Amino acid sequence: MDAAATATLLHSVADGVATVVISHPAKRNAMTAMMWRRLPELLEGFAADPAVRVLVLTGAGETFCAGADISAITGGEDQQALAVAAEEALAAFPKPTVAAIRGFCVGGGSQLAAACDLRFAQEGASFGVTPARLGIVYAASSTRRLTALVGPAVAKYLLFSAELIDAEQALRAGFLNELLPAGQLDKRVREFTRILTTRSQLTQAAAKEFADGRTDRDAHWAAQAAASGDTAEGVAAFLERRTAAFTWTTGPSAPTGG
Numbered sequence: 001m002d003a004a005a006t007a008t009l010l011h012s013v014a015d016g017v018a019t020v021v022i023s024h025p026a027k028r029n030a031m032t033a034m035m036w037r038r039l040p041e042l043l044e045g046f047a048a049d050p051a052v053r054v055l056v057l058t059g060a061g062e063t064f065c066a067g068a069d070i071s072a073i074t075g076g077e078d079q080q081a082l083a084v085a086a087e088e089a090l091a092a093f094p095k096p097t098v099a100a101i102r103g104f105c106v107g108g109g110s111q112l113a114a115a116c117d118l119r120f121a122q123e124g125a126s127f128g129v130t131p132a133r134l135g136i137v138y139a140a141s142s143t144r145r146l147t148a149l150v151g152p153a154v155a156k157y158l159l160f161s162a163e164l165i166d167a168e169q170a171l172r173a174g175f176l177n178e179l180l181p182a183g184q185l186d187k188r189v190r191e192f193t194r195i196l197t198t199r200s201q202l203t204q205a206a207a208k209e210f211a212d213g214r215t216d217r218d219a220h221w222a223a224q225a226a227a228s229g230d231t232a233e234g235v236a237a238f239l240e241r242r243t244a245a246f247t248w249t250t251g252p253s254a255p256t257g258g
Helices: 033-048 070-075 079-092 108-115 140-150 152-161 167-173 185-198 201-211 218-228 230-240
Strands: 008-014 017-023 054-059 097-101 104-106 118-122 126-128 178-180
Touching (some): 008 033, 017 033, 017 185, 054 185, 079 140, 097 108, 104 108, 108 126, 108 140, 118 185, 140 152, 218 230
Parallel strands (some): 118 178
16 A cells, blocks of 8 residues: 555544644655645634643654655645645644644654644653754744744754754753653653643633734733623632533634724
8 A cells, every 4th residue: 555545634523622643654744745744724613612721732653743745745836835834724723732642743743743732752852853854944934833832042953953852851941841751751741631621722722822923912812801790700610629511712713802
């Protein structure tokens, strides 16, 4: 069977968490043009689905993603443009996103991981940004996102050298939020995403915009909060020592205002 025929993005939804699995076993989960195109489509559907509260991006088996499928780069399609479009769609996803990383997270894999809100990895993972090996100019938006995570010095080290760093270095640099022992990654991601599904989507959506640099919508979010009633519910639940039943959701059902 043609290796490209086995390249796909698996996806499922359970308990408020959408999971997208990068699966291309013949190429260490390298992303093909079809996979780059498919990711924004999946994200659009999950963004509109009120049953989805959190999204997890991971790789099949023991590898997250080894980057773009290099064998397809000379095939006449602008893979970098497709990769940047997928990265931007992931960064713009209105709900919390978590990258669950094992093994290689290199090139386009690191690009996708950086576009997630949070990154949890298993010990033994490796990270690298490798366009300097191919003579590719890394996109300005991708460079800015990487620099915002790890700082200019580390970003330049990775981009200039195309060398890989280990998970401990990635944690110290700020690329990772948590580093888990072998066998603990899935359990921790399940626990953490379960917590996220119980929290206020209103708070999460506003915080995501503000943290990502959009600071011109204070009035919009104040109006959303006033229309939703979630603040009153959160305070009441706290005083009554119960789990809050928040009602605000992203997407078409969200209150309008501001």
